Amino acid sequence: MAKNRHSEQEEKSRKAYLEKLAAAQTATVAPETYLGDLRLALALADQADEITLARFGAIDLDVDQKEDETPVTDADLKTEEFLRQQLKRARPDDSVLGEEFGGSKASKLAKIQAAGTRAWVLDPIDGTANFVRRVPVWATLIGLVSDGRPAVGVVSAPALGMRWFAAAGYGAWKGSGLDSAERIKVSKTKKLGEAFLSYSDLANWEDQGRLPGFVRLVGDVGRSRGLGDFWSYMLLAEGAVDIATEPELAPHDMVALAPIVTEAGGRFTDTRGKIEGPFGPDALATNGRLHDRVTPYLRGKGSK
Numbered sequence: 001m002a003k004n005r006h007s008e009q010e011e012k013s014r015k016a017y018l019e020k021l022a023a024a025q026t027a028t029v030a031p032e033t034y035l036g037d038l039r040l041a042l043a044l045a046d047q048a049d050e051i052t053l054a055r056f057g058a059i060d061l062d063v064d065q066k067e068d069e070t071p072v073t074d075a076d077l078k079t080e081e082f083l084r085q086q087l088k089r090a091r092p093d094d095s096v097l098g099e100e101f102g103g104s105k106a107s108k109l110a111k112i113q114a115a116g117t118r119a120w121v122l123d124p125i126d127g128t129a130n131f132v133r134r135v136p137v138w139a140t141l142i143g144l145v146s147d148g149r150p151a152v153g154v155v156s157a158p159a160l161g162m163r164w165f166a167a168a169g170y171g172a173w174k175g176s177g178l179d180s181a182e183r184i185k186v187s188k189t190k191k192l193g194e195a196f197l198s199y200s201d202l203a204n205w206e207d208q209g210r211l212p213g214f215v216r217l218v219g220d221v222g223r224s225r226g227l228g229d230f231w232s233y234m235l236l237a238e239g240a241v242d243i244a245t246e247p248e249l250a251p252h253d254m255v256a257l258a259p260i261v262t263e264a265g266g267r268f269t270d271t272r273g274k275i276e277g278p279f280g281p282d283a284l285a286t287n288g289r290l291h292d293r294v295t296p297y298l299r300g301k302g303s304k
Contacts (some may be wrong), residue, residue: 017110022276024148025262029169034144034151037091038167041142041154042177044086048140049158051079052125056159057134071128076100079124079140087120094144098122099252106279109145109251118146121255126155127229136160139230143255143278150268150277153256155230164234164260172237172264186266186287187239195242195290197224198232204247210300214247217297233257233285237264243294245271245284254278261285271298 055061055075062074080100087096095112097105097119112119120143125131127138136159144152154165164184166172175181189195197218205211218224221243227235232244237260246253258268258278267288270280273295286294 018275021113021148021279025150025276027147027149029151031167031170033169034146034167035170037144037146037152038154038165038170039178040090041144041152042165044083044142045140045154045156045163047086048079048083048124048142049156051075051082052131052138052140053158056131056136061132063132071132072100073125073128073132075131076124076128080122083122083124083142091118091120093118095119096122097251098124099250100124106251106281109255109279113145113148118144120144121251123252123256126253130229137227137229137231141230141252141256143257143259145255150255150258150262153259155234155256155260157230162234164237166260166263168259168263170263172260174234174238184238184264186237186261186264187242188289189242189287190289192220192290192293193222195221195223196240197221197243197245198227198235198241199224199244200228200232200246201226208247208300210247210298213297213300217294220297230257233261233268233283236266236285236287237261239264239287242290243284243286245282245294245298247271247282247298249281249283251278254283257283257285267291271295 052075064072066072077100080098084096095117123141125138126141131138139155139157142154149168151168156163163176164174172184173181174184205214235241236244255278261268266285268285269276271282271284
Protein backbone atom coordinates (compact mmCIF):
# COMPACT_ATOMS: atom_id res chain seq x y z
CA MET A 1 0.00 0.00 0.00
CA ALA A 2 2.81 2.40 0.88
CA LYS A 3 4.47 1.62 -2.44
CA ASN A 4 1.28 2.50 -4.32
CA ARG A 5 0.98 5.79 -2.44
CA HIS A 6 4.61 6.57 -3.31
CA SER A 7 3.95 5.82 -6.98
CA GLU A 8 0.84 7.99 -6.97
CA GLN A 9 2.79 10.87 -5.41
CA GLU A 10 5.55 10.53 -8.04
CA GLU A 11 2.94 10.58 -10.81
CA LYS A 12 1.32 13.70 -9.34
CA SER A 13 4.71 15.42 -9.10
CA ARG A 14 5.53 14.46 -12.68
CA LYS A 15 2.22 15.81 -13.98
CA ALA A 16 2.62 19.02 -11.99
CA TYR A 17 6.12 19.50 -13.44
CA LEU A 18 4.88 18.93 -17.01
CA GLU A 19 1.98 21.33 -16.50
CA LYS A 20 4.38 23.96 -15.15
CA LEU A 21 6.64 23.52 -18.19
CA ALA A 22 3.72 23.85 -20.59
CA ALA A 23 2.40 26.96 -18.83
CA ALA A 24 5.83 28.62 -18.83
CA GLN A 25 6.22 28.14 -22.56
CA THR A 26 2.83 29.55 -23.47
CA ALA A 27 3.17 32.63 -21.26
CA THR A 28 3.26 35.92 -23.17
CA VAL A 29 6.71 37.47 -23.44
CA ALA A 30 7.55 41.01 -24.56
CA PRO A 31 9.78 41.06 -27.69
CA GLU A 32 12.61 42.87 -25.90
CA THR A 33 12.76 40.47 -22.91
CA TYR A 34 15.59 38.33 -24.24
CA LEU A 35 16.92 40.63 -26.95
CA GLY A 36 20.15 41.34 -25.06
CA ASP A 37 20.76 37.61 -24.67
CA LEU A 38 20.07 37.07 -28.36
CA ARG A 39 22.58 39.77 -29.31
CA LEU A 40 25.17 38.07 -27.10
CA ALA A 41 24.47 34.65 -28.63
CA LEU A 42 24.81 36.02 -32.15
CA ALA A 43 28.12 37.67 -31.31
CA LEU A 44 29.39 34.41 -29.81
CA ALA A 45 28.26 32.54 -32.93
CA ASP A 46 30.32 34.92 -35.09
CA GLN A 47 33.43 34.04 -33.12
CA ALA A 48 32.62 30.33 -32.94
CA ASP A 49 32.28 30.26 -36.73
CA GLU A 50 35.84 31.51 -37.07
CA ILE A 51 37.12 28.69 -34.86
CA THR A 52 35.16 25.90 -36.55
CA LEU A 53 35.75 27.02 -40.13
CA ALA A 54 39.50 27.24 -39.50
CA ARG A 55 39.50 23.54 -38.58
CA PHE A 56 36.98 22.28 -41.15
CA GLY A 57 38.85 20.14 -43.66
CA ALA A 58 42.16 20.62 -41.83
CA ILE A 59 44.73 17.93 -42.61
CA ASP A 60 45.86 17.85 -38.98
CA LEU A 61 42.33 17.69 -37.48
CA ASP A 62 42.54 15.69 -34.25
CA VAL A 63 39.68 13.15 -34.01
CA ASP A 64 38.95 10.90 -31.00
CA GLN A 65 36.12 8.55 -30.06
CA LYS A 66 34.03 9.24 -26.97
CA GLU A 67 32.65 6.55 -24.67
CA ASP A 68 29.40 6.51 -26.65
CA GLU A 69 31.46 5.77 -29.80
CA THR A 70 30.69 9.15 -31.38
CA PRO A 71 33.53 11.33 -32.70
CA VAL A 72 34.90 14.44 -31.05
CA THR A 73 37.48 16.78 -32.59
CA ASP A 74 39.82 19.46 -31.37
CA ALA A 75 37.40 21.93 -32.98
CA ASP A 76 34.52 20.71 -30.76
CA LEU A 77 36.63 21.10 -27.64
CA LYS A 78 38.14 24.47 -28.55
CA THR A 79 34.76 25.94 -29.54
CA GLU A 80 32.93 24.86 -26.40
CA GLU A 81 35.81 25.99 -24.19
CA PHE A 82 35.72 29.41 -25.86
CA LEU A 83 31.94 29.74 -25.50
CA ARG A 84 32.05 28.76 -21.84
CA GLN A 85 34.76 31.33 -21.11
CA GLN A 86 32.86 34.11 -22.84
CA LEU A 87 29.59 33.27 -21.10
CA LYS A 88 31.32 33.16 -17.73
CA ARG A 89 32.50 36.72 -18.34
CA ALA A 90 29.28 38.06 -19.87
CA ARG A 91 26.71 36.16 -17.74
CA PRO A 92 28.53 35.09 -14.54
CA ASP A 93 25.31 34.23 -12.69
CA ASP A 94 24.05 31.83 -15.37
CA SER A 95 24.73 28.10 -15.55
CA VAL A 96 26.38 26.63 -18.65
CA LEU A 97 25.79 23.09 -19.92
CA GLY A 98 27.55 21.63 -22.95
CA GLU A 99 28.12 18.42 -24.82
CA GLU A 100 31.87 18.11 -24.46
CA PHE A 101 32.60 19.23 -20.91
CA GLY A 102 29.76 17.56 -19.05
CA GLY A 103 26.44 18.53 -17.59
CA SER A 104 24.21 18.29 -20.65
CA LYS A 105 21.65 15.92 -19.15
CA ALA A 106 17.89 16.31 -18.92
CA SER A 107 17.96 15.63 -15.16
CA LYS A 108 20.50 18.41 -14.53
CA LEU A 109 18.60 20.86 -16.72
CA ALA A 110 15.41 20.03 -14.79
CA LYS A 111 17.15 20.76 -11.47
CA ILE A 112 18.45 24.07 -12.80
CA GLN A 113 14.96 25.05 -13.92
CA ALA A 114 13.47 24.05 -10.58
CA ALA A 115 16.01 26.31 -8.86
CA GLY A 116 15.00 29.20 -11.12
CA THR A 117 18.49 29.56 -12.60
CA ARG A 118 19.08 30.53 -16.20
CA ALA A 119 21.08 28.00 -18.23
CA TRP A 120 22.99 28.30 -21.49
CA VAL A 121 23.10 24.99 -23.36
CA LEU A 122 25.79 24.45 -26.00
CA ASP A 123 26.61 22.06 -28.78
CA PRO A 124 29.89 23.32 -30.29
CA ILE A 125 29.47 21.23 -33.45
CA ASP A 126 26.16 19.50 -34.09
CA GLY A 127 26.99 16.99 -36.82
CA THR A 128 30.57 16.18 -35.85
CA ALA A 129 30.53 13.06 -38.03
CA ASN A 130 29.76 15.30 -41.01
CA PHE A 131 32.46 17.74 -39.92
CA VAL A 132 35.04 14.95 -39.82
CA ARG A 133 34.07 13.70 -43.29
CA ARG A 134 34.10 17.23 -44.74
CA VAL A 135 30.33 17.27 -45.28
CA PRO A 136 29.26 20.92 -44.79
CA VAL A 137 26.06 20.12 -42.87
CA TRP A 138 27.08 20.93 -39.29
CA ALA A 139 26.38 23.83 -36.95
CA THR A 140 27.15 25.46 -33.62
CA LEU A 141 24.09 25.50 -31.35
CA ILE A 142 23.71 28.14 -28.62
CA GLY A 143 20.57 28.04 -26.51
CA LEU A 144 19.25 29.67 -23.36
CA VAL A 145 16.65 28.30 -20.95
CA SER A 146 15.08 30.92 -18.71
CA ASP A 147 11.86 31.06 -16.70
CA GLY A 148 11.12 27.43 -17.56
CA ARG A 149 11.20 27.94 -21.30
CA PRO A 150 13.70 27.80 -24.19
CA ALA A 151 14.22 31.54 -24.45
CA VAL A 152 16.96 32.00 -27.06
CA GLY A 153 18.28 29.84 -29.86
CA VAL A 154 21.04 30.41 -32.41
CA VAL A 155 21.98 27.79 -35.01
CA SER A 156 25.00 28.80 -37.08
CA ALA A 157 26.09 26.66 -40.05
CA PRO A 158 29.04 28.60 -41.51
CA ALA A 159 30.08 25.98 -44.08
CA LEU A 160 26.58 26.33 -45.56
CA GLY A 161 26.65 30.10 -45.15
CA MET A 162 23.43 29.91 -43.13
CA ARG A 163 22.20 30.94 -39.70
CA TRP A 164 18.86 30.79 -37.90
CA PHE A 165 17.92 32.44 -34.61
CA ALA A 166 15.02 33.30 -32.33
CA ALA A 167 14.11 34.72 -28.94
CA ALA A 168 10.88 34.18 -27.05
CA GLY A 169 8.40 36.85 -28.13
CA TYR A 170 10.74 38.17 -30.83
CA GLY A 171 10.03 35.70 -33.64
CA ALA A 172 12.23 33.36 -35.67
CA TRP A 173 14.68 34.60 -38.28
CA LYS A 174 17.14 33.46 -40.91
CA GLY A 175 20.21 35.58 -41.63
CA SER A 176 23.58 36.60 -40.29
CA GLY A 177 22.28 39.01 -37.65
CA LEU A 178 19.48 41.23 -36.42
CA ASP A 179 19.97 43.80 -39.15
CA SER A 180 20.19 41.34 -42.03
CA ALA A 181 17.60 38.63 -41.56
CA GLU A 182 14.21 37.55 -42.87
CA ARG A 183 11.44 36.27 -40.66
CA ILE A 184 10.56 32.60 -41.09
CA LYS A 185 7.33 30.68 -40.58
CA VAL A 186 6.34 27.02 -40.59
CA SER A 187 4.22 25.53 -43.36
CA LYS A 188 0.43 25.37 -43.47
CA THR A 189 0.29 21.72 -44.55
CA LYS A 190 -2.74 19.98 -43.01
CA LYS A 191 -2.79 16.57 -44.66
CA LEU A 192 -0.35 13.89 -43.55
CA GLY A 193 -0.30 12.50 -47.08
CA GLU A 194 1.11 15.81 -48.34
CA ALA A 195 3.68 16.26 -45.56
CA PHE A 196 7.47 16.23 -45.89
CA LEU A 197 9.20 14.27 -43.08
CA SER A 198 12.89 14.66 -42.21
CA TYR A 199 14.84 12.39 -39.86
CA SER A 200 18.42 11.30 -39.09
CA ASP A 201 18.63 7.52 -39.43
CA LEU A 202 16.77 4.32 -38.54
CA ALA A 203 19.14 2.66 -36.05
CA ASN A 204 17.79 4.13 -32.81
CA TRP A 205 14.17 3.60 -33.85
CA GLU A 206 15.02 -0.08 -34.28
CA ASP A 207 16.97 -0.26 -31.01
CA GLN A 208 13.93 1.06 -29.14
CA GLY A 209 11.45 -1.25 -30.85
CA ARG A 210 9.77 1.69 -32.54
CA LEU A 211 10.89 1.10 -36.11
CA PRO A 212 7.60 -0.48 -37.34
CA GLY A 213 5.60 2.60 -36.33
CA PHE A 214 8.18 4.93 -37.82
CA VAL A 215 8.19 2.98 -41.10
CA ARG A 216 4.40 3.28 -41.22
CA LEU A 217 4.77 7.02 -40.78
CA VAL A 218 7.28 7.15 -43.64
CA GLY A 219 4.78 5.28 -45.79
CA ASP A 220 1.90 7.59 -44.92
CA VAL A 221 3.60 10.96 -45.48
CA GLY A 222 4.02 12.47 -48.91
CA ARG A 223 7.83 12.52 -48.85
CA SER A 224 10.68 11.66 -46.47
CA ARG A 225 14.40 12.32 -46.43
CA GLY A 226 17.20 11.53 -43.96
CA LEU A 227 18.51 15.10 -43.75
CA GLY A 228 19.30 14.80 -40.06
CA ASP A 229 20.53 16.80 -37.10
CA PHE A 230 19.81 20.55 -36.79
CA TRP A 231 19.00 20.93 -40.49
CA SER A 232 15.73 18.98 -40.25
CA TYR A 233 14.40 21.40 -37.66
CA MET A 234 15.60 24.54 -39.36
CA LEU A 235 13.99 23.48 -42.65
CA LEU A 236 10.83 22.87 -40.66
CA ALA A 237 10.99 26.38 -39.18
CA GLU A 238 11.38 27.75 -42.71
CA GLY A 239 8.31 25.84 -43.92
CA ALA A 240 10.25 23.56 -46.30
CA VAL A 241 9.72 20.50 -44.07
CA ASP A 242 6.54 19.70 -42.12
CA ILE A 243 7.72 17.04 -39.62
CA ALA A 244 11.12 16.41 -38.00
CA THR A 245 11.78 13.75 -35.38
CA GLU A 246 14.55 11.80 -33.63
CA PRO A 247 14.21 8.97 -31.06
CA GLU A 248 17.11 9.83 -28.76
CA LEU A 249 18.53 13.27 -27.96
CA ALA A 250 20.14 15.28 -25.16
CA PRO A 251 19.48 18.90 -24.13
CA HIS A 252 22.47 20.19 -26.10
CA ASP A 253 20.87 18.74 -29.26
CA MET A 254 17.54 20.48 -28.72
CA VAL A 255 17.56 23.65 -26.61
CA ALA A 256 18.74 25.98 -29.39
CA LEU A 257 16.35 24.42 -31.91
CA ALA A 258 13.14 24.63 -29.88
CA PRO A 259 12.64 28.43 -29.73
CA ILE A 260 13.33 28.73 -33.45
CA VAL A 261 10.66 26.13 -34.21
CA THR A 262 8.08 27.53 -31.81
CA GLU A 263 8.68 31.20 -32.66
CA ALA A 264 8.18 30.22 -36.31
CA GLY A 265 4.73 28.93 -35.34
CA GLY A 266 5.54 25.26 -34.91
CA ARG A 267 5.40 22.85 -31.99
CA PHE A 268 8.35 21.09 -30.31
CA THR A 269 7.78 18.20 -27.86
CA ASP A 270 9.00 14.73 -27.03
CA THR A 271 7.89 12.06 -29.53
CA ARG A 272 4.83 11.20 -27.46
CA GLY A 273 3.65 14.79 -27.37
CA LYS A 274 3.60 14.80 -23.57
CA ILE A 275 6.57 17.03 -22.71
CA GLU A 276 6.47 20.50 -24.23
CA GLY A 277 9.82 21.89 -25.32
CA PRO A 278 13.30 20.34 -25.42
CA PHE A 279 13.06 18.68 -22.02
CA GLY A 280 12.35 15.06 -22.95
CA PRO A 281 14.55 12.17 -24.14
CA ASP A 282 13.71 12.65 -27.81
CA ALA A 283 12.06 15.15 -30.15
CA LEU A 284 9.13 15.69 -32.45
CA ALA A 285 8.74 19.03 -34.21
CA THR A 286 5.93 19.82 -36.61
CA ASN A 287 4.12 22.79 -38.10
CA GLY A 288 1.60 22.31 -35.27
CA ARG A 289 -1.24 21.23 -37.51
CA LEU A 290 0.16 17.73 -37.92
CA HIS A 291 1.48 17.09 -34.40
CA ASP A 292 -1.35 15.00 -32.98
CA ARG A 293 -1.53 13.02 -36.21
CA VAL A 294 2.12 11.97 -35.89
CA THR A 295 2.50 10.99 -32.22
CA PRO A 296 0.56 7.67 -32.46
CA TYR A 297 3.12 6.34 -34.95
CA LEU A 298 6.04 6.93 -32.57
CA ARG A 299 4.83 5.22 -29.40
CA GLY A 300 6.23 1.76 -30.08
CA LYS A 301 4.18 -1.41 -29.94
CA GLY A 302 0.52 -0.79 -30.48
CA SER A 303 1.12 2.42 -32.45
CA LYS A 304 -0.99 3.18 -35.45
